[in-house]
Amino acid sequence: MRKTLLAAALALPILGSAAAAEDTIKIGYIDPLSGGGASVGEVGLKTFQFLAEELNTKGGVLGKKVEIVPLDNKTNPQESLIQAQKAIDAGVRFITQGNGSSVAGALSDFVTKYNERNPGKEVLYFNYAAVDPVLTNEKCSFWHFRWDANSDIKMEALTNYMKSTPSIKKVYLINQDYSFGQSVRSQAKAMLAAKRPDIQIVGDELHPLLKISDFAPYVAKIKASGADTVVTGNWGQDIALLLKAAADAGLKVNWYTYYAGGTGGPTAIKQAGLNHQVFQVSEGLANLEHQSSRDFEKAFRAKYDFGLFYPRAVNQMRMFAAAADKAKSTDPVKVAQALEGMTFEVFDGGEGVMRKDDHQFFQPIYISSLGERSEKEPFDEEKTGWGWRLVAKIDTPQTMLPTTCKMERP
Incomplete structure (x- = not known):
């Protein structure tokens, strides 16, 4: 009897953690957290953690909590593949990365080959900042989605x-x-x-x-x-x-x-x-006259000592939740299919679209300059007193360049 009770007691934490895992969607954040790219990697990590909290406050994704799993790749393609495999082994089925197109190319190839070898266990790669055009042209992949405008x-x-x-x-x-x-x-x-x-x-x-x-x-x-x-x-x-x-x-x-x-x-x-x-x-700036993004910016800066660098990360996380809701599933294949062709009201206002042909997201693009602020520009940067000012806006249809992608779908 003692042995039976002991075995049951030991099994409880394992069962509990498995149940918790089923109620959690893990997103592997593979970016530099040490070395020369750490300054941007840390900012990105905190941004995604903030966005996960935003989703979780609203009930998560299909009732599941979103967790960001930080993985330091040191801006190195080979190290990124090690971290990607580590993430997959830990049950991660969605990864995100942005710093370094050489890393992005390696990850896209890795995820594509992994999914070919492991049907039913697919992984999706969400690219929030790596902008080499080849990633949505000759090296495009069904398993790769990019939310930043390419270079x-x-x-x-x-x-x-x-x-x-x-x-x-x-x-x-x-x-x-x-x-x-x-x-x-x-x-x-x-x-x-x-x-x-x-x-x-x-x-x-x-x-x-x-x-x-x-x-x-x-x-x-x-x-x-x-x-x-x-x-x-x-x-x-x-x-x-x-x-x-x-x-x-x-x-x-x-x-x-x-x-x-x-x-x-x-x-x-x-x-x-x-x-x-x-x-x-x-794809955005703090001092646009757009109330909801200004409200977000204010809350973001209240928590961190920097402003939002990545409006595209906001679009990415919110669209992920919308795609899962549309698919009524967090299965990566179904999420990918729901994302294809999706239109979405972007963070700074206006309509964006995830082009089905190449998985490039198109959105309004802004050109801004940094300097002295007017009364209508509430946010400064790095406590300098200077802030970004809009000088030009390019609407979504005018940002669309052709693609050479020949998408292979599962």
């Missing part, structure tokens, strides 16, 4: 704005030396040549990803080139340290960026005195 869409928006700025005469390109940075440089050159052939490219620099601690030599080259404008896709410490070096050198040019709003960027911009001279292309 071609962003460059199309930036160059359309730049072409109507006659003061731009000499442009310097500086980018990270991997697939995304190479895409930014090639598209910047091609699109500027087509839209403003009078603009001279006076520098075209590639540097190692998240390895440079001092950008002073690079800034010296920019100054020597006579450039009046810099175009960069740099992110993480590579944009913050680049802007810091520009501030230290007194470099006074206009900047057209993808990620100047990342950790340390606004502080460096203020130190450089670049009042509304640094532009960023994004």
Whole structure:
């Protein structure tokens, strides 16, 4: 009898944890939590944890609690695959990642091959920030969905704005030396040549990803080139340290960026005195006159000491819940089928659509500049007193570029 009771007592925690697991949807967050990308990885983790809490407060997803499982990939593709397998072994069937398109490519291939080998145990990959166009073109996968605009869409928006700025005469390109940075440089050159052939490219620099601690030599080259404008896709410490070096050198040019709003960027911009001279292309900004997103921003900043970097993450998590509700299931295959072609009211207002052809999400795109605020702009960045101001908006239909994806569906 004692042995029977002891066995039953030992079994209870196991049964309890299994029951708890069935009532929990785990999302594996695979991004850098150490190394050069940690500053953005930590921000992303806290953002997803906040969004999970938002869903759980409303009853979760189909009554199930959402849990974010942090997995440090050190911005390394091979380490990311180890972490993905670790997540799957722990019962995770949804993973999300955003920092590094080389990582994204590896994860997309891994998930696609895993699902082919493991029918009935499929995994979905939600991409919130890796923007190499190949991920929704020649390397597209049914198991990959992207909520950020790809780099071609962003460059199309930036160059359309730049072409109507006659003061731009000499442009310097500086980018990270991997697939995304190479895409930014090639598209910047091609699109500027087509839209403003009078603009001279006076520098075209590639540097190692998240390895440079001092950008002073690079800034010296920019100054020597006579450039009046810099175009960069740099992110993480590579944009913050680049802007810091520009501030230290007194470099006074206009900047057209993808990620100047990342950790340390606004502080460096203020130190450089670049009042509304640094532009960023994004899917949203804090100071838009849109009440529900401002309410979210206020609550988010009350909890954390930074603003919302990733409106696209909000769209991703809310659309995941909507897809599960539509499918009446959290099975990854059914969720994927529900996401295909889904239209959705996006975080900052307006309609977005997840294109079925390639699983690229399209949404309004904004160009903003950082500087002194008006009374209608309540949010500053990094306690600088400066905030983002809207300078241009591109509606969803105008962001849609064609795809070469040939989707293979299960």
